[in-house]
Amino acid sequence: MKRIACLAAFALALALCACRGTDLLPSGAALGGFADIDKPESYTGSTLYTYMDGGADFYIDHGFSKLYVRRYGRGKESFTLELFEMKDAPSASRVYQSSRRPKEEKELAGGCLASITPAEIQAARGPFYLVGRNDDPQASQSDSLIELSRRVLNGLPGPCALAATK
DSSP states (O other): OHHHHHHHHHHHHHHHHHHHHHHHSOOTGGGTSOEEOSOOEEEETTTHHHHOTTTHHHHHHTTEEEEEEEEEEETTEEEEEEEEEESSHHHHHHHHHHHOOGGGEEEEETTEEEEEOSSEEEEEETTEEEEEEESSTTOOOOHHHHHHHHHHHHTSOSOBSSBOOO
16 A cells, blocks of 8 residues: 555646646646647757757756757648756756847836847746747747747746846
8 A cells, every 4th residue: 555655646747747837837727828839849958959959068068957849830831849957947047148239128028027039038036047039040020939938938937137227
């Protein structure tokens, strides 16, 4: 009986861990009318190289823990969100600050500054670094990408890496 209880507790813990990425990058429907294009993906330090060839060392060197990836669509547009979970908030902030475009920063959500270009949005909150990309790199500014990134950023715990000044 004790063995069954231990196995059940282990299975529950495993299921809760597996669902975490789903909660961090919710379904398109939960984000307000977006379609899910693919199943969510996740990568650890040992598998990150299968997702990004050549850039993984940068994230690992800055305290990378896990990457969650989900693709969404709305109308004719499609987007990829990458959510890097770092070991702590300062690590996520350092990644954002080394990748941001300061002249392109605007408030995105909850007082958080984000680097916003027509094809990409970057922001950091708590131990998370978020990158939202329009899958069409030639696309003009997309209100849908801004809305999608804003909704995800608002759902993340912790303080903004860079707060908007009023």
